[in-house]
Amino acid sequence: MANTRKPLISGNWKMHYNHFEAIQTVQKLAYALTSEDYEEVDVSVHPPFTDIRSVQTVLQADDVPIALGAQNVHQEEKGAFTGEIAAGMLAKLDVTYVIVGHSERREIFGESDEIVNAKAIAVLKANMTPIVCCGETLEERQGGQAESKVASQIAGSLSNLTAEVVGELVIAYEPIWAIGTGETASSDDAQQMCAHIRSLVKDGWGAEAAAAVRIQYGGSVKPGNAPELMAQPDIDGALVGGAALDPEDFSRIVNYRLYQA
Ligand code: PGA
Numbered sequence: 001m002a003n004t005r006k007p008l009i010s011g012n013w014k015m016h017y018n019h020f021e022a023i024q025t026v027q028k029l030a031y032a033l034t035s036e037d038y039e040e041v042d043v044s045v046h047p048p049f050t051d052i053r054s055v056q057t058v059l060q061a062d063d064v065p066i067a068l069g070a071q072n073v074h075q076e077e078k079g080a081f082t083g084e085i086a087a088g089m090l091a092k093l094d095v096t097y098v099i100v101g102h103s104e105r106r107e108i109f110g111e112s113d114e115i116v117n118a119k120a121i122a123v124l125k126a127n128m129t130p131i132v133c134c135g136e137t138l139e140e141r142q143g144g145q146a147e148s149k150v151a152s153q154i155a156g157s158l159s160n161l162t163a164e165v166v167g168e169l170v171i172a173y174e175p176i177w178a179i180g181t182g183e184t185a186s187s188d189d190a191q192q193m194c195a196h197i198r199s200l201v202k203d204g205w206g207a208e209a210a211a212a213v214r215i216q217y218g219g220s221v222k223p224g225n226a227p228e229l230m231a232q233p234d235i236d237g238a239l240v241g242g243a244a245l246d247p248e249d250f251s252r253i254v255n256y257r258l259y260q261a
Contacts, residue, residue, distance in 0.1 A: 135179075
């Protein structure tokens with residue numbers, strides 16, 4: 001059966017750019033992309049929280065179909081959680097996609113699968129789409145535990161979700177050793193793990209959810225390696241860090257289909 005999943009290329013800006021710089025960056029990106037690009041590929045940008053309102057204003061004023069994303073969210077609806085941001089606040093700013101469980105959140109800020117699961121549920125309740133991240137460390141890969149690690153993250157992070165919901169969300173496979181290191185998983189390794197994730201979804205939530213769920217690869221995606229990664233049958237997009245900071249590089253990644261794999 002032909003794959004009807006529309007690719008999603010997401011730019012995770014991490015802790016880069018104040019709101020003035022964010023406006024410039026998104027304007028340059030909007031200028032570099034065409035309506036045909038948006039027909040072929042869904043595109044999202046994930047600026048820091050303090051930039052979201054400014055980026056929203058630019059996208060709205062010029063009717064640019066780049067989806068707005070966030071990098072994190074708190075799992076509670078509201079309350080005494082100093083410094084945190086609720087899903088409802090993001091939804092009000094027209095945020096469409098929210099990254100949950102990025103490895104930097106898991107490793108530096110101690111987020112467990114249980115927390116990631118609660119965050120994904122909070123995002124869904126606010127009618128947005130979570131991009132749920134998973135991925136193994138270098139030690140786990142070298143020790144032959146990459147697949148079991150990802151399996152336990154998927155089971156934990158997606159627990160209590162219905163098949164219908166799982167089919168609509170986005171999973172990002174990001175091997176930790178490839179993030180920000182310039183090392184990319186080979187397209188074969190990335191494909192193998194993304195196929196494994198799809199089979200986990202099939203086992204847990206059924207064939208329909210598995211056929212529908214979009215799986216991104218992330219970890220040193222660049223214009224040069226995007227065509228080969230995107231040519232893999234189970235890779236439906238990319239979660240891009242470093243290269244997303246440069247609108248020209250990012251637009252070339254969005255345009256992967258124009259370049260030779
Ligand atoms: P990178 O980051 O592209 O800089 O490796 C990817 C990510 O962390 O989402």
